[in-house]
Amino acid sequence: MQKVEVQLGERSYPILIQSELFQQNLQQVLPPARQxxxxxxxxxxxxxxxxxxALFSQADVRHFLIPDGEAYKTLSSFEQxxxxxxxxxxxxxxxxxxxxxxxxxxxTGFVAACxxxxxxxxxxxxxLLSQVDSSVGGKTAVNHPLGKNMIGAFKQPDLVLINTSVLDSLPKREFAAGMAEVVKYALxxxxxxxxxxxxxxxxxxARDKAVLAEMIRHCCQMKADIVSRDETEQGERALLNLGHTFGHAIEAHLGYGHWLHGEAVAAGMVMAARVAHSRGDLNTHELKRVTNLLQAFDLPVSPPEAMRIQDFMPYMKTDKKVLAGKMRFIxxxxxxxxxxxxxxxxSELLTIFSL
Incomplete structure (x- = not known):
């Protein structure tokens, strides 16, 4: 079993990573619970x-199900x-x-916070996406038609259990979406x-188990280190939003669920890379390597054909990273x-993306 610790003082918690984790005896790490x-x-x-x-055999265990998909990450589901x-x-x-x-x-995190x-x-x-990214760090939220993740709270979990064996049943498209967040960490x-x-x-x-376990551990360690230094995104943690300013606009404009989050982030990362390239920061070879790596994992590297850069602006101007009226980009x-x-x-964006 691999272990990564998110260091937050009294609210620190472990991330446990192992194949067939559900078959292990976890009584010593699970928080005691009657319900x-x-x-x-x-x-x-x-x-x-x-x-x-079965992990909670000593407790009164109940379950609540919501339909699958980003379209159900709503205030209505939260209320239910x-x-x-x-x-x-x-x-x-x-x-x-x-x-x-x-x-x-x-x-669940937003419900737990409230x-x-x-x-x-x-x-x-x-x-894969939730194992390498969203399950760690305490960001919780629901979507709104006017913006993704605009209603939420910071609420750290007590424990993160990552069973890598579940990736065997993950559809190819969902696996690819998770790889977008993996590439993000590297970039x-x-x-x-x-x-x-x-x-x-x-x-x-090929979903080699040893390779996936090391990849997931590395991403979790990177995020744990950043969250430990900047829990509520006052500075460094904002870097984890690379690709998300453009990506969230894609999701909101198309309607949540048409593109998977990772797909939108992948296209958003390439858009951010093109901005950096136009400003003389990222050279042509580096831009090509970014594009090639995302394409190698079956991810989109362009925004939806129906979207123009003007379609992005209303969402980007209300993005959580806007500060003092200025759009901020990673x-x-x-x-x-x-x-x-x-x-x-x-005007710079309009020039770069003459779409």
Whole structure:
């Protein structure tokens, strides 16, 4: 079993990574609980609900399901989950369990932050994207038609359980979406990791368990280190949003669920790389390497054909990173190096993306 620690003082917590994790005896690491409520979706529940329920054999375990997909990461689902807890007289000492991908993880965390002013919760991510990124760090939120993740809270989990075996059942498109976030980590701060991903393309695509475990551990360690230094995104943590300013605009404009989050982030990273290239930071060869690596993992490298740069502007101007009325972008200024930039103008974007 591999272990990564998110260091946040009294709120520190471990990330445990292992194949067949659900078959292990985890009583020593699970928080004690009399009541447990597992939030999931029907697809994941059919595969893994019984195994996760069995981990809490000494507790009263209930489950609440929402339909699968980004379209259900809403205030309505949030309210339904709260109603379930209230109707079943769930107490403040409950442990909520997020069993699913980023949608379930974000929703469960937001519910945990708000129910009776805060209860404990565990992340059990079942997609590659949630294992390498969204399950770690305490960002929780729901979407709104006017912006993605604009309503939420910071709420750290008590524990993250990453069972790498669940990736065997992950559809190819979902696996590819997760690789977008993996490439993001390499691009923002780790050239050696970027080189490693280029070298390990075939093993990753073949879902080699040892290679995937090392890849997931590395991403979790990178995020844990950043979150430990900047939990509430006052500075360095904003770098983790590389590709997201453009990507969130794609998701909101098309309607949540048409493009997977990772697909939108991949296209957004290339758009950010093109901005950096136009400003003389990222050279042509580096831009090509970024594009090639994303394409190698079956990810889009261009925005949707129907979108023009003018379609992006309303969403980017209300993005969470806007500060004092200025749009802020995360740009890859070199492979393995990124920066927060607030002087990219609208006219500059119109010139770069004459779409």
């Amino acid at each position: 447990v409520v597992i939030l999931s979706n029907p697809l994941v529940a059919e595969l893994y609900l019984a195994q996760v329920q 989950a709260l109603c379930f807890l209230l109707e079943h007289k769930i107490n403040r000492d409950v442990v909520l369990v997020a069993l699913g991908g980023g949608v379930i993880g974000d929703l 129910y009776q002013r805060g209860v404990r919760f565990i992340q059990v991510p079942t997609t 923002i701060a780790d050239l050696a990791f970027f080189n490693w991903l280029e070298q390990q393309q075939q093993a990753i695509q 740009l890859p200024v070199a492979l393995g190096q990124s920066a927060i930039v607030d002087n990219v103008t609208e």
